[in-house]
Amino acid sequence: MTVGEILAPLESGPPPDDVVLDVRGLRTQLSTSRGANWIQIIRDVSFTLRRNQRLAIVGESGSGKSVTALSIMRLLDKSASEITGEVWIGGEDAQAMSDRQMRRIRGRRVAMIFQDPMTSLNPVKRIGDQIVAAMRLHSDISQKDAMAEALRLLKEVQIPAPEQRLRSYPHELSGGMRQRVMIALALSMEPEVIIADEPTTALDVTVQAQVMRLLKERVESHGAATILITHDLGLVAGFAEFVLVMYAGRIVERGPIERVLLDPAHPYTAGLLASLCTLDTDPLEELPSIEGAPPRPDDVPSGCSFHPRCWMATDLCRTERPPMVEGASPDLGAAECHFAWNVVPPGAGT
Amino acid sequence: MSLIPGSVISQLVDQAAGSDPEKLAEMEAFLGLDRPWYAQLGSWLANVVQGDLGNSWRSRIPVADLLGPRLMVTLQLSAMATVISSLVLGIPGGLIAAAYKSRWPDSVVRVVSLLALSVPVFWMGSMLILVFSVWFNWSPPLTWVSPFEDFGANMRMMILPAIALGLAGAAPLVRMTRNSILEVMGQNYIRTARSTGATEGRIRFRHALRNAIIPVVTSAGLQFGFLIGGAVVIEEVFSLPGVGRLLLQAISQRDFPVVQACVLTIGIFLIFLNIAVDILYAYLDPRIKLGD
Numbered sequence: 001m002t003v004g005e006i007l008a009p010l011e012s013g014p015p016p017d018d019v020v021l022d023v024r025g026l027r028t029q030l031s032t033s034r035g036a037n038w039i040q041i042i043r044d045v046s047f048t049l050r051r052n053q054r055l056a057i058v059g060e061s062g063s064g065k066s067v068t069a070l071s072i073m074r075l076l077d078k079s080a081s082e083i084t085g086e087v088w089i090g091g092e093d094a095q096a097m098s099d100r101q102m103r104r105i106r107g108r109r110v111a112m113i114f115q116d117p118m119t120s121l122n123p124v125k126r127i128g129d130q131i132v133a134a135m136r137l138h139s140d141i142s143q144k145d146a147m148a149e150a151l152r153l154l155k156e157v158q159i160p161a162p163e164q165r166l167r168s169y170p171h172e173l174s175g176g177m178r179q180r181v182m183i184a185l186a187l188s189m190e191p192e193v194i195i196a197d198e199p200t201t202a203l204d205v206t207v208q209a210q211v212m213r214l215l216k217e218r219v220e221s222h223g224a225a226t227i228l229i230t231h232d233l234g235l236v237a238g239f240a241e242f243v244l245v246m247y248a249g250r251i252v253e254r255g256p257i258e259r260v261l262l263d264p265a266h267p268y269t270a271g272l273l274a275s276l277c278t279l280d281t282d283p284l285e286e287l288p289s290i291e292g293a294p295p296r297p298d299d300v301p302s303g304c305s306f307h308p309r310c311w312m313a314t315d316l317c318r319t320e321r322p323p324m325v326e327g328a329s330p331d332l333g334a335a336e337c338h339f340a341w342n343v344v345p346p347g348a349g350t
Numbered sequence: 351m352s353l354i355p356g357s358v359i360s361q362l363v364d365q366a367a368g369s370d371p372e373k374l375a376e377m378e379a380f381l382g383l384d385r386p387w388y389a390q391l392g393s394w395l396a397n398v399v400q401g402d403l404g405n406s407w408r409s410r411i412p413v414a415d416l417l418g419p420r421l422m423v424t425l426q427l428s429a430m431a432t433v434i435s436s437l438v439l440g441i442p443g444g445l446i447a448a449a450y451k452s453r454w455p456d457s458v459v460r461v462v463s464l465l466a467l468s469v470p471v472f473w474m475g476s477m478l479i480l481v482f483s484v485w486f487n488w489s490p491p492l493t494w495v496s497p498f499e500d501f502g503a504n505m506r507m508m509i510l511p512a513i514a515l516g517l518a519g520a521a522p523l524v525r526m527t528r529n530s531i532l533e534v535m536g537q538n539y540i541r542t543a544r545s546t547g548a549t550e551g552r553i554r555f556r557h558a559l560r561n562a563i564i565p566v567v568t569s570a571g572l573q574f575g576f577l578i579g580g581a582v583v584i585e586e587v588f589s590l591p592g593v594g595r596l597l598l599q600a601i602s603q604r605d606f607p608v609v610q611a612c613v614l615t616i617g618i619f620l621i622f623l624n625i626a627v628d629i630l631y632a633y634l635d636p637r638i639k640l641g642d
Contacts, residue, residue: 075544106547114545119538124560124636133556134546169636182542189546 014091020192020225021049022088028071031080039298041067043249056228056236059246060294065229069195108138111186115198117178121170128166135188153184176207197229245269248305255333265335268306270343404607413611424592428577434516436570444527467521471580475514475587511588515580519573526569530562571627
């Protein structure tokens with residue numbers, strides 16, 4: 001099996017058995033004022049995730065990363081969102097499921113770790129009880145066994161004094177510890193896929209590294225596929241095997257991590273990489289940045305949505321949406337750009 | 351109260367003898383009414399601290415004996431009204447309104463609670479009596495019995511006033527519960543609960559309610575104070591022998607020791623109520639700890 005096969009969206013019908021999540025032509029509209037004022041947030045997102053893979057979705061704030069995750073989980077407010085496309089989870093299209101079927105998918109097949117550990121745990125329930133409650137939603141395990149399992153999981157995510165922490169309330173734990181609890185909570189339901197939405201954004205940098213290492217270890221040992229949603233390319237490099245780059249609600253580049261980081265095929269990716277700070281960066285020099293800001297979802301430019309900020313843009317980019325261009329070998333992924341695979345870094349002349 | 355024209359003397363004396371100014375002065379001196387108000391208050395306070403509430407000027411019975419049994423009635427009435435306003439009407443009403451937000455059950459609950467809030471307590475009481483006695487040909491017993499003696503008869507007597515009082519108290523609680531639940535349902539931990547596959551009912555009762563109830567408890571505690579005020583009126587309407595009725599009577603008779611004792615009792619009661627609410631807080635919200 002080639003990487004190209006791994007990442008290319010499948011055509012139709014149920015995906016093969018080793019595909020745990022298959023998103024096809026996902027489009028999400030959100031309403032800003034209850035049933036009126038619809039704004040297209042996700043414009044055609046497709047990708048395939050196989051067992052044990054670690055995928056990262058990268059993009060700036062507002063590019064639609066989180067909404068993609070919430071759309072997959074169907075966690076958006078029904079009256080204020082409209083989702084089209086297919087989301088195949090465990091051989092069934094989740095978009096066509098009843099609410100009841102969908103509840104059985106949540107947690108059991110796809111679990112989520114949220115961005116803000118400070119507010120994502122119920123403040124009036126003990127940690128152990130929260131994990132046990134989640135576990136018992138999906139299996140017939142007894143209260144006692146579930147508590148023992150919760151204790152084992154807290155040990156596994158390296159929480160000190162786990163016996164006591166089981167009886168602690170969330171406010172008695174630090175942010176890093178709470179995010180470990182969130183990881184334990186997600187693992188407790190033994191999902192096939194874990195979606196981690198900016199899991200370390202709210203944490204200190206040193207704690208970030210610990211939590212990411214732990215997350216990687218744990219998902220590997222539990223055999224769960226992972227989607228890491230982040231704006232931080234540095235995190236991606238240490239974690240993911242494959243990368244999707246999102247811009248204005250579309251995937252503009254996909255490919256294996258080394259190729260994307262070393263040889264970006266889309267100018268946007270190149271711009272993001274150029275703005276990263278490395279050890280070689282001259283501390284006195286200003287980091288290059290992509291000029292302008294991502295478009296507002298209700299005002300996406302014509303043609304290629306990146307063209308107003310692109311140093312390579314031509315008239316063609318302004319009028320015509322670029323095709324998804326595959327690399328020389330399908331292993332390399334693809335990019336949605338008229339000049340894909342021939343990108344000059346920003347500032348290297350026009 | 352000293353500013354209200356007429357005094358207990360004129361009432362006592364009118365009945366007894368004629369208006370002999372010497373006799374009047376003698377009585378005034380006997381009751382201490384010839385002293386300035388602060389001196390009267392001072393000696394009353396000194397007695398209260400020693401556990402002596404004094405005697406009623408009117409009936410000569412010790413105030414404590416007057417107050418004791420009546421306090422029981424008022425407490426029972428307020429407690430029943432609180433249970434009705436919060437547990438029977440307020441919180442369930444708020445839950446229903448929140449669950450069906452912007453749909454017809456929500457509108458019904460909100461309109462009914464607005465009506466209940468707008469209608470004066472005494473009118474509600476009178477209407478309940480009217481409806482039950484005229485339409486259902488059922489009226490509460492006339493004399494009050496202790497619930498320990500005859501629970502059934504006691505309930506028959508107390509249920510209508512408690513409903514009348516509870517309806518008025520329920521309205522703000524409904525609104526409070528509704529808004530609190532809706533706010534909590536937007537929190538991140540509710541999204542987490544959803545992401546684990548919990549059902550909406552489970553999320554509402556296991557995750558949202560306990561968080562949402564915390565501000566409602568404060569409100570219900572304050573309500574209880576308001577209900578005592580309402581109890582004064584409703585006791586009169588339903589002729590219940592409670593503290594409220596005693597207070598009204600004492601005021602109209604200028605019976606100072608009784609009035610003061612009633613006000614003091616209600617005050618002490620409210621303080622205990624607030625303490626109880628604070629203790630309940632710590633139980634409901636683990637982030638609040640007693641003692642440190």
